[in-house]
Amino acid sequence: MALDGVFLYSIINELKNTIIGCKVDKINQPEKDEILLNIRGNRCTNKLLISASSNYPRIQLTKISKQNPLKPPLFCMILRKYLNGSKIIDIRQLNCDRLLSIDFQTVDELGFDSIYSLIIEIMGRHSNITLIRQRDNIIMDSVKHISSDINTYRKLYPGIEYVFPPESHKLNPLDFNFDEFKSFISENSIDFSEICFAKIFTGISKQLSKELFYRSTNSKLDLSCDNIKNLYDYLTEIFQCIKTNKFNFVCYSDLNNYVKDFHCIELTILKDMFNKTVYDSPSYLIEHYYYQKDKNDRLKNRSADLQKLIHTNLDRCNKKVKILNKTLQKCKSKGEYKLFGELLTANIYNIKKGDTKTKVLNYYSSESEYITIKLDENKTPSENVQNYYKKYNKLKTSERMANIQLEITEKEISYLESVLTNIENAESYDEIDEIKKELIETGYLKFKKHSKGNKKKKSQPLHFISSDGSHIYVGKNNLQNDFLTLKFARKSDIWMHTKNIHGSHVIIKNDGNISGKTLEEAASIAAYYSKAKNSTKVPIDYTEVKNVRKPSGAKPGMVIYYTNKTIYIDPKKPELEMLLK
Structure with missing residues (x-):
């Protein structure tokens, strides 16, 4: 359900008991429509999350940390200018509606006390966060600028007077007779x-x-x-x-x-x-x-372009597979052309130029039947023989090339589907960015040169500790899968992957004794980080890393293996206690 005014009243009650009288220590804007205030005071530190998301707008205390952009947005800079070091003096709700105001007391450039209000509107796609100067009700900035073209009732952008949303004519449930x-x-x-x-x-x-x-x-x-x-x-x-x-x-x-x-x-x-x-x-x-x-x-939303790219390439590959299969179907008649060529060669003395057909004994048939073969009357008997051999050789070549292309295309489809699974299982923007890097390296995306200041720290594979103390590593994309399997793992380590299902490579470090419980936990993780995460009894193949190899020219994440065993397991999201931070 959406967060309503009554529930918002309970949150405001909590905030009043927690952050009033505290000071703003840090301000970040991890998302374009979301701000995070670090608040110190009352012998503790709290983080206040304020979101103007169209789908999930809210205000709450939070324990979760988010990665911030390298360059803070303008709205974040405005908030830092006016609210850093300020004291929270009041929190108010308007008539039990989904609108509240937080008042901050700070000192301006001239040393005078100033009060600024952060007005939060939690109203679906109309949600917004606006900073106003209380003495003259002037907007300093809004996380979403609203012009008269968008809203004829009121405008929201810096330098103009703030106008509240239209007031509801319903009764206030906390104040009526x-x-x-x-x-x-x-x-x-x-x-x-x-x-x-x-x-x-x-x-x-x-x-x-x-x-x-x-x-x-x-x-x-x-x-x-x-x-x-x-x-x-x-x-x-x-x-x-x-x-x-x-x-x-x-x-x-x-x-x-x-x-x-x-x-x-x-x-x-x-x-x-x-x-x-x-x-x-x-x-x-x-x-x-x-x-x-x-x-x-x-x-x-962040991966929408990548998913569109993958689906476009999958459609292209699937169309190519249909065309290749039609070609292979057509090539099944090549044996008939070879037979006609051999029978005409054996009976060439009975054929004359100008004949449109000839009836010959099919000595390849156990029933010794006669068959009729069409001829080109404008060609000599030898040319008619060569014509059938040419058709046979052409179809033979087409079949060979179609099989080669079909194998290449099916491998490409398998790779693209694995990338799609990685996108669906991604849990952070960094993972999306690494998948984008992978698609650049494999030629599906064009490389865009970034400035030196925009270099991002390379993310690492997931690292878990089993209940028995064994180390388990999980690749979050195909580049990490290759790294784990081909470079990081020792030959005696255990490699895991869903059987004939796209998913992550999982490595269990083998220190001499891997228990059955660890195998089950690692298999459950492998099933969870795969396309079958919502299924049951997922087959997981496992073997020693020495039995896994990468074919020459194969795309990232594509390997072959042998002498494996299979375990059937239900996918389960790893517990936080298993995550090694």
């Missing part, structure tokens, strides 16, 4: 339904409205003139729990641990359908809910 409640229902002709509470109150999502409706129907309440007072009392009791910070931070997930919903109020409507996980903090609840979704979404 019975007369307002009754009048709003009457004036707006509200019908009692699952989403009626979302229509009445600001900050109530449809899912929360369904929960309130579910509870009210179970309580035998009815939205009518006779029972509206009972409904008012029922709602004020629930909202009073929110006002007094009596929250239940609950996340609901299915049997596969796929997160389905969350809220700061227990959603009893879901209790019989999904597993429930309780959290102490709203920030870490939504971090659990949003982090992987947001990460996958951003990685997908």
